[in-house]
Amino acid sequence: MKVKTSELSGVQLDYAVAYSVDWGQPVLHITSGGSFVELMGVVFSPTSNWSQCGPMIAEFGVWLSDDEGAFTASCKPHFDRAIYDAETPQIAICRAVVAAKLGDEVDIPDELMEVGE
Numbered sequence: 001m002k003v004k005t006s007e008l009s010g011v012q013l014d015y016a017v018a019y020s021v022d023w024g025q026p027v028l029h030i031t032s033g034g035s036f037v038e039l040m041g042v043v044f045s046p047t048s049n050w051s052q053c054g055p056m057i058a059e060f061g062v063w064l065s066d067d068e069g070a071f072t073a074s075c076k077p078h079f080d081r082a083i084y085d086a087e088t089p090q091i092a093i094c095r096a097v098v099a100a101k102l103g104d105e106v107d108i109p110d111e112l113m114e115v116g117e
Contacts, residue, residue, distance in 0.1 A: 001110050005099045009091060010047065011035045012112045017094045018044050020101035021056070030111055046094055053090045060097050064089055075100045 008016055014037045018026035027038040037044045046053040056062060061076035070085045073092035077100065086092035098106060 001108060001113055002105050003108055003113075005095055005102070005104055005106055008095060008098065008106070008108075011037060011045075012108055013047050013091065013094050013098070014045050015108055015112060016098045016102065016106050017046050017056075019106075020098050021059075028109060028111070035112075047088075047090050050090065053093055056093060056097050060100065062093050062096060064093060 003012065005016070015026060015028060018037050018039045024040045026044065029036050029038060044052060046056065057064070063074050065072045066089070069087070071087070071089045071092035072085055073089070073096035075093075075096045086095060
């Protein structure tokens with residue numbers, strides 16, 4: 001299902017990032033106890049894990065700004081259009097990377113539309 005990159009969050013955004021970074025094939029796990037994305041054999045959650053989000057800053061040339069709690073990020077090669085306000089720096093960085101690599105709308109598995117934050 002097509003979703004606006006600017007509206008992605010949680011596991012939906014983690015999946016879109018995993019798909020866009022070319023670090024391996026993401027595996028989506030949805031169970032009654034929750035859902036998560038696996039990438040390279042580990043749980044991949046750059047929206048909440050700085051050790052996974054941080055390396056994207058250098059790899060994708062991310063620019064990040066904090067304007068009184070509204071975080072904005074953009075990255076190469078689309079500094080002019082891949083800018084997204086978010087409530088955390090990790091979410092802003094993740095949205096900017098997805099937008100730069102995949103565009104303003106992305107396809108995510110239909111199962112993820114039913115998954116909460």
